Amino acid sequence: MTGKLVIGNWKMNGRLAANLVLIEALQADAAVQAARVAVAPPFAYLGQAAALLAGSNIALAAQDVSAFDKDGAYTGEVSGAMLADVGCRYVLIGHSERRQYFAEGHDLLARKLQAAVAAGLIPVYCVGETLAEREAGTYKAVIAGQLAVLGALAGYDCVVAYEPVWAIGTGRVASIEQIDDMHQYIREALLQCHGASGSIRVLYGGSVKADNAEAIFALQSVDGALVGGASLDVDNFGRICQAAKKTV
Numbered sequence: 699m700t701g702k703l704v705i706g707n708w709k710m711n712g713r714l715a716a717n718l719v720l721i722e723a724l725q726a727d728a729a730v731q732a733a734r735v736a737v738a739p740p741f742a743y744l745g746q747a748a749a750l751l752a753g754s755n756i757a758l759a760a761q762d763v764s765a766f767d768k769d770g771a772y773t774g775e776v777s778g779a780m781l782a783d784v785g786c787r788y789v790l791i792g793h794s795e796r797r798q799y800f801a802e803g804h805d806l807l808a809r810k811l812q813a814a815v816a817a818g819l820i821p822v823y824c825v826g827e828t829l830a831e832r833e834a835g836t837y838k839a840v841i842a843g844q845l846a847v848l849g850a851l852a853g854y855d856c857v858v859a860y861e862p863v864w865a866i867g868t869g870r871v872a873s874i875e876q877i878d879d880m881h882q883y884i885r886e887a888l889l890q891c892h893g894a895s896g897s898i899r900v901l902y903g904g905s906v907k908a909d910n911a912e913a914i915f916a917l918q919s920v921d922g923a924l925v926g927g928a929s930l931d932v933d934n935f936g937r938i939c940q941a942a943k944k945t946v
């Protein structure tokens with residue numbers, strides 16, 4: 699499978715009936731089948747999605763993982779081993795919504811990253827600055843601080859998703875220049891803290907839609923996209939996958 703990686707983050711959306719319709723439509727979409735694609739449903743629906751996706755090219759991703767890597771008395775938690783057991787290949791870690799609403803910070807995220815790789819999952823580590831940080835001009839330092847957590851993961855397969863908070867769900871996509879600038883910066887920073895930017899893929903996320911995907915994927919510095927809202931719409935997601943496949 700070649701091409702850019704497209705991951706659909708469903709966030710806290712979905713129901714059994716709607717998921718069935720969406721996944722069956724994705725399976726029937728030639729562009730989705732031909733691209734390198736993953737979907738990240740909520741925990742409650744991972745089993746359903748895994749069963750529906752069995753034998754398909756579409757991989758399964760989770761939206762989060764517990765920092766605890768041993769089974770036990772951790773009510774409400776879902777471990778990396780459980781995610782691997784139900785068929786997940788990827789797991790999102792450090793999404794800005796988790797940083798914002800659940801106060802996830804450096805130490806916890808470092809543990810989650812370790813737990814993910816220990817379970818054989820590929821972490822999709824999310825970074826991104828707020829509008830205030832962008833306007834204050836501190837955004838690169840913010841991203842560098844967030845990336846520092848990856849230092850301990852040297853040697854592991856890892857995906858980084860750059861998602862400027864101000865572009866998430868706002869329809870306000872970062873400009874091509876802003877994306878390229880940050881992706882170049884992230885690659886260089888990864889070389890410093892992770893040691894091998896070559897083995898790391900950097901995805902862009904934030905209001906990616908069918909009509910802007912091709913221009914974003916045309917950037918050499920972009921290895922794919924983490925898609926929120928548009929991943930719930932087959933037509934939009936299918937066209938994003940088509941754009942990803944075009945720009946190998």
Ligand SMILES: O=C(CO)COP(=O)(O)O
Pocket residue numbers: 707793861865866867868869903904905906924925926927928
């Ligand atoms: O947060 C995102 C993906 O993780 C991006 O969400 P939107 O594509 O809805 O802006």
